[in-house]
Amino acid sequence: MKTPQLTPLAASLPATVPFVGPEAQERQSGQPFVARLGANESAFGPSPKAIAAMQEAVKDVWMYADPESHNLRQALARHHAIPAETIMVGEGIDTLLGLAVRLYVGPGDHAVTSAGAYPTFNYHVAGFGGTLHAVPYKDDHEDPDSLIAKAVEVGAKMIYIANPDNPMGSYHDADAITRMIDRLPDDCMLILDEAYIELAPDGTAPDITLTRPNLLRMRTFSKAFGMAGARVGYAISTPQLISGFNKVRNHFGMSRISQAGALAAIADTEWITHIRQEVTTARARIAQIATENSLRALPSATNFVTIDCGRDGAFARAVLAALIQRAIFVRMPFVAPQDRCIRVSCGPSVQLDAFAAALPAALKQAHAEFE
Amino acid sequence: MKTPQLTPLAASLPATVPFVGPEAQERQSGQPFVARLGANESAFGPSPKAIAAMQEAVKDVWMYADPESHNLRQALARHHAIPAETIMVGEGIDTLLGLAVRLYVGPGDHAVTSAGAYPTFNYHVAGFGGTLHAVPYKDDHEDPDSLIAKAVEVGAKMIYIANPDNPMGSYHDADAITRMIDRLPDDCMLILDEAYIELAPDGTAPDITLTRPNLLRMRTFSKAFGMAGARVGYAISTPQLISGFNKVRNHFGMSRISQAGALAAIADTEWITHIRQEVTTARARIAQIATENSLRALPSATNFVTIDCGRDGAFARAVLAALIQRAIFVRMPFVAPQDRCIRVSCGPSVQLDAFAAALPAALKQAHAEFE
Numbered sequence: 001m002k003t004p005q006l007t008p009l010a011a012s013l014p015a016t017v018p019f020v021g022p023e024a025q026e027r028q029s030g031q032p033f034v035a036r037l038g039a040n041e042s043a044f045g046p047s048p049k050a051i052a053a054m055q056e057a058v059k060d061v062w063m064y065a066d067p068e069s070h071n072l073r074q075a076l077a078r079h080h081a082i083p084a085e086t087i088m089v090g091e092g093i094d095t096l097l098g099l100a101v102r103l104y105v106g107p108g109d110h111a112v113t114s115a116g117a118y119p120t121f122n123y124h125v126a127g128f129g130g131t132l133h134a135v136p137y138k139d140d141h142e143d144p145d146s147l148i149a150k151a152v153e154v155g156a157k158m159i160y161i162a163n164p165d166n167p168m169g170s171y172h173d174a175d176a177i178t179r180m181i182d183r184l185p186d187d188c189m190l191i192l193d194e195a196y197i198e199l200a201p202d203g204t205a206p207d208i209t210l211t212r213p214n215l216l217r218m219r220t221f222s223k224a225f226g227m228a229g230a231r232v233g234y235a236i237s238t239p240q241l242i243s244g245f246n247k248v249r250n251h252f253g254m255s256r257i258s259q260a261g262a263l264a265a266i267a268d269t270e271w272i273t274h275i276r277q278e279v280t281t282a283r284a285r286i287a288q289i290a291t292e293n294s295l296r297a298l299p300s301a302t303n304f305v306t307i308d309c310g311r312d313g314a315f316a317r318a319v320l321a322a323l324i325q326r327a328i329f330v331r332m333p334f335v336a337p338q339d340r341c342i343r344v345s346c347g348p349s350v351q352l353d354a355f356a357a358a359l360p361a362a363l364k365q366a367h368a369e370f371e
Numbered sequence: 372m373k374t375p376q377l378t379p380l381a382a383s384l385p386a387t388v389p390f391v392g393p394e395a396q397e398r399q400s401g402q403p404f405v406a407r408l409g410a411n412e413s414a415f416g417p418s419p420k421a422i423a424a425m426q427e428a429v430k431d432v433w434m435y436a437d438p439e440s441h442n443l444r445q446a447l448a449r450h451h452a453i454p455a456e457t458i459m460v461g462e463g464i465d466t467l468l469g470l471a472v473r474l475y476v477g478p479g480d481h482a483v484t485s486a487g488a489y490p491t492f493n494y495h496v497a498g499f500g501g502t503l504h505a506v507p508y509k510d511d512h513e514d515p516d517s518l519i520a521k522a523v524e525v526g527a528k529m530i531y532i533a534n535p536d537n538p539m540g541s542y543h544d545a546d547a548i549t550r551m552i553d554r555l556p557d558d559c560m561l562i563l564d565e566a567y568i569e570l571a572p573d574g575t576a577p578d579i580t581l582t583r584p585n586l587l588r589m590r591t592f593s594k595a596f597g598m599a600g601a602r603v604g605y606a607i608s609t610p611q612l613i614s615g616f617n618k619v620r621n622h623f624g625m626s627r628i629s630q631a632g633a634l635a636a637i638a639d640t641e642w643i644t645h646i647r648q649e650v651t652t653a654r655a656r657i658a659q660i661a662t663e664n665s666l667r668a669l670p671s672a673t674n675f676v677t678i679d680c681g682r683d684g685a686f687a688r689a690v691l692a693a694l695i696q697r698a699i700f701v702r703m704p705f706v707a708p709q710d711r712c713i714r715v716s717c718g719p720s721v722q723l724d725a726f727a728a729a730l731p732a733a734l735k736q737a738h739a740e741f742e
Contacts, residue, residue, distance in 0.1 A: 005528075005558060010474045010475070055426045064599045095621055214374060214375050228432070252602075261429075
């Protein structure tokens, strides 16, 4: 019997999941994680003002959210001192990435990223039929020179870079990123994913007023703002580029509760100051735990610390598996040579204590497998 | 200067908005609506248990939602007595519709709907390059015979029908829909949008266990469940078709708060019984208001009542404008001859009182324009 046929593009796609969720791992193992340090969520939570705003907004959830996210866009515009017309709010960076790829990358088009960078970009490029090219990291940093060179070589429509980087935690300063922007081919768009920017050293972000017709910056409430489960991100670019999202976005896709939370969160600058302190403390603690176990923690400009396990990917995967077996949820880079590392999210002491308690035995177990 | 070029498909799309939100209308007029009866939201609100669950879940919003919506899918499976593998949860029917179109309809493919039916389907078909064909309503009902005939004629990949229908409020009984399903070409998928099904007479929905490789049913927490602003919908089909969503969906797109709300809402069957009573009462009241103004209310199987204003589209548009001017948010069908009507959502007495108070003067104003 004939059945409805997927489009040729859809038929060519695997039913992949960019990341398996920790809940699925818990269901599989039958035990809940005692430390949830794998998804760079902020266990410090969102601003108490954001929590209060979301709880208050629940009673209004019978109403669709304002499809223009007008109040939130106005607040973001004031916060950054940029025009609201240069901002598009969406259901997290993942959704905005998908829309950007959909608008600019189709079959026959090329996109460039770094080998082992955020895989959701790759998922979207494949999903819309583009061809992806990956260049190597350089000393655990994404490499602007290689990204630009590859884009020129293949005539890419789009380059993806995260600054600071996930999963390595490294960063380039604003001058390096600005030089990269200046060297972009005019018809090649740079997606500058600044998901972790609030946690980076001052001087990491190019001035927020730096807009170009081929620059699309993305930010999120999922990391420093502690609202990963609310799905709020935003893109910044020229008004013309931003209005293009209106061709394809799900206009009524935002949660009304999440809009209210983000509106309160962006106003609470003290909370972000507090979170930066917490993250600084947690980074130091994770580095100390690494050192105590004769491992090297990489410098971090994010809310996670990448730990070099000192051997190859197989060994780091064994460490990761042994940690998960001990109910510690962490993740690791996918691609060599970065996959010699595991990646541990910052969190409150109680979670890091559990990681510290589990790591020696996990390492011992992994070493035993490789003796 | 060269700039990044949209894909040819994206370049061909207008930056349209399927619906202008009431908030935008309020900003434009400078006055808030006193009755919000235009978007078929449920001003009766969600179950108090769902409200409590969402307020409780706010503290967990630092965590991404389970990408598999496992607990919610299990609860829906139990509720309907169907396998969880036949259910896909998504960020509202709008999102699921977009994914379904993306999977099956591309450039050169054809889709069929009714002229004046839910426009978000049309938005997605255009957005993925399909060609849309619209057949007329028949006596204010979507017409299964015409839909099937047109699909056969053009070799359509997909047909859209809402049962009950929006914007007319009419419905077909389960037997009529089942006959339609039986007559589908094997390679043509029927999207059966049952957004309003909980409010329809018993016997409107084909048995929930009726699954076919070319049938995709969609349900939502936005209407009877009163959670429009939470963005939770679900699709039901064969396990194979459902797993196809994993090729393209935003795996981490769900709000964690919304998942928790839906989980509580689906368990509170008493609340839906209560809502059915409220909606029955409100429908009668809206019909009475229509009669008092010498207008005819169409029968409704939904949480809104479509009122025939007795003249043409231009007149109904004038009535609508006069109501909006009086701070009453209502909408109307887009396409003739259905556009002789306005569409009024069910709501608590205080909102319907405001509608009743405004309608006579609005009608008088509209009549004056057309004398």
